[in-house]
Amino acid sequence: MSRSHAIAIIGCGTAGLAAALLLERAGHIVTLVERFSEPQPLGSGLILQPSGLAVLDALGLAAPLIAAGSRIDRLFGLNAVTGSVVLDVRYAALKRERFGVGIHRAALFEMLFTAVQRQPIAIETGVEIVDVEAGGDGKASLLAASGHRIGPFDLVVDASGTRSALLGHAVRPVVSVPLSYGALWANVPLGETGFDRHALEQRYRRASVMVGVLPIGRHGAEPEPQAALFWSLKTDALEAWRSVGLAAWKDEVERTWPATAPLLAQIADPEQLSFASYRHQTLPQPVGRRLAFIGDAAHSTSPQLGQGANMALLDAHALAVALDDTADLDAALSRYAELRRWHIRLYQAASRMFTPFYQSDSAVLPLIRDKVVPPLARLPGIDRMLALLVAGLVGNPLRRLGLKEPAIAGESDRPALTGEGVER
Template sequence: MTRVLVIGGGIAGTTTALALDKAGFEVAVHEAHPDSAEDLGAFLTLASNGMRALAQIDASAAVTALGFPLTSMRVLDDTGKELAQAPLGEAGDPLLRYRCLRRGDLNSGLQAEATRRGIAVHHGNRLTSVQENGAGVTAHFADGSTATAEVLIGADGLNSTVRQAIAPDARPVYAGQRVFYGYTGAASTSDGGARITMVRGSEAAFGFAVSPDGETYWFARVADDPLPAEATDQGTPAGWRELLLPALRKDATPAADIVAATGDDVLVTNATELPPGTPWRSGRVLLLGDAAHAASPATGQGASMAMEDAVILAKSLRDAPDTDSALSVYEELRRPRVEHNITVSGNISRGTHSTSPAARSGAPARPGEDELVRLLEWDASIR
């Protein structure tokens, strides 16, 4: 049985472990964080393509138990006028509906499912280096321990240690926007009903959804210079609110009131991306998820793309005649799609083109949508 090491126990890494386990591989996950919680202040949406990937590896229940579904979207302009309203994704299928949930909850849920299946998830194992030999790969950790396998998958996120080992010149770049996230139960909005509202503000893109228990989840994207590291590391929720509110108060939309009603549950980050063409592979070491193809959050596809990665990698390793062929097939299948997403999302963040209705919904037109369904189908050959 082929043994696979997965470095990173976040969304990409744990989903990859679930897929590899279903494909019959021996897999172990090594996560630097001491527990399953990560980025507790941020939330995300899983799109229908991500939910489809989870369904193929029997992981739907682990995720639909979390957060809440989104079945429609409306778009407002800066005066509060409704411009459009439409179903969101594959709203008619309960397993494929968009889902809004906290990142930390999703990490915990996926890791609990991995543990339930008997997959080893090791916490507090910070990778320091990777050593390849003819037949395998050895991971060296900060505590002096090592682990060896035939394949090593770097799913360790934007600032990947695995990427630094195999492509040290590949670094994330600023994508043109500051991104704010928050939650509040004190906002006076009744915009529930499994709907997300997107606001095209004059100076900020804003989105919000109201959970069944009345909590408003919101985000804002503002074009500006990147925030310095000390601002994001040492700033306060009150300071971040005041940084954002002037841009929102210029418009007659619910955005400013929602943010003003938010307490300490505010997070800010710089939108970043990895340039297309970033190397993904060295021998038996492969990057996936944000470690390989991080995009700005404008299309909301980061987690869903990582889940696609997981299923297609597992099928490639299952169906190809050898490891080298499998990793080559995987990259051939994935690179056009994910790099298209990087480009579309970056263009939205930088304001370099007008977005289509599909792109505004978080589901941009990408190459191979029909082919994707076939590729994700577990019982169909990757070929």
């Protein structure tokens, strides 16, 4: 790279924090801007796939996150009524050893945020950005809700999510379709339950009812491994769920999957549950004038393929690569969009195709799913393709970005979250 740029990054989520680390390490002057007075994680648990772990490994953070989380070797789901297998994806189908890592969102956030705090990265909190203004000198300034300006900067990186206030500045209009189904999430101790500590397990009734258990390891001072328990719920049914009460909901979950009873016993207050809504959202070109969109601000899908945080990490790395390729910002932004275009399109198309079979009101699609998926998954090569899809590796995005998968196998029960190892 022949030039250092002054860069503002909006949002302290996974995409924003990773971009801050990668861009500062490349020699840029980075300022993080966060709307909350104290940066904090949102959500319950997620799976770090081999694609996302490759970016974290480049930052020196993969090993401690693997130690904090729970190794995931399999995604497994049954029809709650018939007991038939409707989802069975194993990382072992791939040629080399690969796995996912179930992780508490707070653990991922704290690792990244601690690493950011150790670098000369300015952080401005309690600032809600409502617009960006381009100056005559080619630079851009941020306009806060309070009316004051921050900047100027050579480049603004929008990592503020699907409801970003800056989407109108993209080269082409955003395409956004809210999904009817969201999910309730809660973190609970796994205890002495019989759940597989190395699998995401789910149960379905048709496609309208889904309950899942994802082991997510330990976080902070938690004395034992945790799990993220989630339940599908239509967005317009949230108020009715609150009115009916917690006990009625717990009864319904337990009827669907009796083994969840000891997990449900740990939920005594509705405040332990958070609701997440989802949407298919795409920026055909994730760039604007002196502006790059990364993570959910550029693209989002349903969580069925578990790619959200992993795609955000790949975006952050792609932007750093593009800026390193050329000092010309317009050329770098075009390069960033090119580096991510096909991988994003592929996974958004896959999400649109698969989601209705597992989360929708359709009566026909789950019947097709239950009849077709089990024999199809046993065909030679199909098991590997499904594993590649879940691992985030279809289309070989790592080679395109010059990334290598971490040469790390196994799992440790150590709950260490040190943030050590960020290379400069």
